[in-house]
Amino acid sequence: MEKPDQRSTPEWLKRVQENSWEPEILLSGLVLIGLLQLPAMIRRASEFYRAETLSGNLLGVFTALEQIIYVLVFGLVVHLFLRSVWVGLIGLTYTFPKGIKPESLGYHKKFEDKVRQLPDTESQIILLEKVCSSIFATCFFLMMVIFGANVGVSFLVIFLFILDSFLGLFGFKVFSLITPYIDTFLSIVFLVFLLDFISLGLYRKNKYLAKVYYPIHRFVGWITLSKFYRGIYYTFASNIKKGYLIAFFVLFLVSVLFGQLRLQKRPDDQLASLLQLYSFGMEENFFSPYYADRNETWQSARLEIPKPTVTGRFLEVRTKSDLGWEKLILQACGIEVDTPIADRTVAEDANLLDCVNRVFKVSIDGSVIENPDWMYYFHQKDGRKGLISFLDVGDLEPGKHKLTVYSLFEGKEVTFGSLYFFKE
Numbered sequence: 001m002e003k004p005d006q007r008s009t010p011e012w013l014k015r016v017q018e019n020s021w022e023p024e025i026l027l028s029g030l031v032l033i034g035l036l037q038l039p040a041m042i043r044r045a046s047e048f049y050r051a052e053t054l055s056g057n058l059l060g061v062f063t064a065l066e067q068i069i070y071v072l073v074f075g076l077v078v079h080l081f082l083r084s085v086w087v088g089l090i091g092l093t094y095t096f097p098k099g100i101k102p103e104s105l106g107y108h109k110k111f112e113d114k115v116r117q118l119p120d121t122e123s124q125i126i127l128l129e130k131v132c133s134s135i136f137a138t139c140f141f142l143m144m145v146i147f148g149a150n151v152g153v154s155f156l157v158i159f160l161f162i163l164d165s166f167l168g169l170f171g172f173k174v175f176s177l178i179t180p181y182i183d184t185f186l187s188i189v190f191l192v193f194l195l196d197f198i199s200l201g202l203y204r205k206n207k208y209l210a211k212v213y214y215p216i217h218r219f220v221g222w223i224t225l226s227k228f229y230r231g232i233y234y235t236f237a238s239n240i241k242k243g244y245l246i247a248f249f250v251l252f253l254v255s256v257l258f259g260q261l262r263l264q265k266r267p268d269d270q271l272a273s274l275l276q277l278y279s280f281g282m283e284e285n286f287f288s289p290y291y292a293d294r295n296e297t298w299q300s301a302r303l304e305i306p307k308p309t310v311t312g313r314f315l316e317v318r319t320k321s322d323l324g325w326e327k328l329i330l331q332a333c334g335i336e337v338d339t340p341i342a343d344r345t346v347a348e349d350a351n352l353l354d355c356v357n358r359v360f361k362v363s364i365d366g367s368v369i370e371n372p373d374w375m376y377y378f379h380q381k382d383g384r385k386g387l388i389s390f391l392d393v394g395d396l397e398p399g400k401h402k403l404t405v406y407s408l409f410e411g412k413e414v415t416f417g418s419l420y421f422f423k424e
Contacts, residue, residue, distance in 0.1 A: 032076045038069045048383055064150045067259050068143045075139030079132055086128040093121050141232040142252060148224035153186060155223045193220060198249045200237045290419040292318075302386075303405055303417025311424050313394035317362070318377060319405065320386040325416060332359040332409050349376075356387065360416070363404045364393065396423045 046062035093099070099122075102115045119127075196203045196213075203213040221230070236245055262271065266280065279285055286308070288294045293307040302320040330336065333355035353374065362372040369391060377388035393401075401423060405416040 039066050068146050071142050079135045082132050089125050141229050144229035152224040309422045314390040315393045317389045320384045398423050
């Protein structure tokens with residue numbers, strides 16, 4: 001006797017499926033408006049955390065977060081477009097219930113046969129309904145894949161940082177030893193698991209590899225939050241032709257890698273530009289991030305003046321500190337700082353500032369300013385810490401001048417930043 005289907009769809013779920021287009025369109029529009037505001041916020045957070053919290057280059061982590069936003073935006077735009085077509089076709093069936101009438105066209109038989117082969121409007125509506133209903137799941141899946149990989153890498157880096165801090169109590173410095181190889185290690189791990197992901201479980205199909213791979217797969221799945229998207233992955237893998245799905249994953253991977261490269265490029269390095277009368281060289285380029293009054297497209301550079309023209313006697317120069325340069329300056333001074341800022345004494349703060357004024361040099365047109373008189377400064381607009389100095393340029397001739405901020409480290413001049421200004 002045949003058993004009844006234990007997986008029959010409840011009536012309430014059928015009703016939700018039939019009417020899902022209404023909340024889909026509403027959510028797509030509302031979420032799209034909010035998502036478009038996020039990339040700029042992510043870039044601002046990137047500038048702060050990479051400069052003041054983590055000394056390593058975490059640009060890839062933050063660009064991955066930007067990619068999540070762009071994946072969602074792309075998916076929602078496609079969804080709204082297809083839903084618009086879907087609504088249009090529904091209206092068409094109401095206006096012309098009989099659909100296409102090839103006999104009314106009077107075409108030659110070959111052309112009429114081509115017209116008859118076109119899918120009817122109802123079939124197109126059903127197909128678009130299925131596609132639109134799957135786009136939300138697909139967007140969430142792709143978003144979680146990028147986010148999960150991001151979390152996994154962050155987990156490993158944080159683990160190594162904690163391990164380094166713990167072993168540092170006993171005189172061992174792990175992070176400095178493995179830093180040159182960490183990118184290679186993470187790349188190998190990424191490629192190993194990427195092959196299994198794209199191939200829809202290559203290692204899991206081999207009875208020998210499966211036993212070894214199982215605990216590793218469980219651990220990596222845990223740190224990459226796969227429990228949130230694993231169900232969607234297996235639903236696709238078991239219902240879509242494997243060739244199509246693998247091709248889709250490869251296209252997605254290429255898009256992600258290409259997106260990473262594009263997001264890490266300069267804003268003026270446009271992909272399709274054929275112009276030749278331009279230079280990325282700092283000597284030939286009036287670099288707008290150095291000037292606070294015209295820094296819109298770029299993230300603010302670590303060296304900045306209010307505007308490129310100076311009308312008064314003093315030139316205001318501001319810097320934005322980062323851990324790399326702070327370490328270099330303190331090493332040049334022979335100072336090791338272990339006391340948190342809030343717990344330091346006035347004498348310790350003054351000692352550090354004296355150190356900065358001795359090794360953080362300023363020159364204008366090659367002439368060194370002996371005592372730039374640096375002071376601590378907080379950039380309120382983007383929440384960055386730095387230094388500020390007011391240089392006396394009253395004796396300079398009107399015209400173009402070059403300002404350079406640099407440090408002497410182990411007998412070598414290391415440039416912090418260089419810009420042009422114009423004295424009126």
